Amino acid sequence: MAQVRAIVARGEGAVDDAAEHAAAADLAQVLADLEGRGEAALEDARALIDAAAPPGVQEVGARTLARIGSQAALEALTDLARGGAAEAVRLQALRALRASPLPFARGALVDVARDARAGVEVRSYALDLMRDLDGAEGILLDVATDAADDPRVRAAALDALLALDPARGREALRGLEGAPAVRAALEALQGRD
Numbered sequence: 001m002a003q004v005r006a007i008v009a010r011g012e013g014a015v016d017d018a019a020e021h022a023a024a025a026d027l028a029q030v031l032a033d034l035e036g037r038g039e040a041a042l043e044d045a046r047a048l049i050d051a052a053a054p055p056g057v058q059e060v061g062a063r064t065l066a067r068i069g070s071q072a073a074l075e076a077l078t079d080l081a082r083g084g085a086a087e088a089v090r091l092q093a094l095r096a097l098r099a100s101p102l103p104f105a106r107g108a109l110v111d112v113a114r115d116a117r118a119g120v121e122v123r124s125y126a127l128d129l130m131r132d133l134d135g136a137e138g139i140l141l142d143v144a145t146d147a148a149d150d151p152r153v154r155a156a157a158l159d160a161l162l163a164l165d166p167a168r169g170r171e172a173l174r175g176l177e178g179a180p181a182v183r184a185a186l187e188a189l190q191g192r193d
Helices: 002-012 017-048 055-068 071-082 087-098 103-114 120-132 137-144 151-164 166-174 180-192
Strands: none
Touching (some): 002 017, 055 071, 055 087, 071 087, 103 120, 120 137, 120 151, 137 151, 151 166, 151 180
């Protein structure tokens, strides 16, 4: 924990590219060492995601848990994604959960997508990750058509629904005649591709 904290602090405080690259190389070595220990590194990785740790350290913990990839590691990432961690940390946890076929990991995506307390970027990312999640059509439709929700979140849900179930997505899109902010946000999303 102390070693990771020191490396993260060095990287965040780097004054030039060389110092930043040196810290990144040291961090990559620590990650490789943790990953090489496999399940034996689980407790160290959990210590890194402690709520009292700085966000940069928590991100390293999330990356380590993702590399370990065991059910216990994914359960810790699920808690992290659902919890009140910093946005970048939650995004890292969600990214790792996307690849898992385990129902609880997929359930975490749904929980975060529906969590109105989560930030727009976190919810939008969870919704985007649901674009290939069979059975998510109803959830995506509910979020896309919720007039009380943030237009950017609704647009992310609609974009994912259009990918997962184009017919249902087009039907929902037709129902957004009175929601120009959602349409504008959807156009911005689709313009990125």
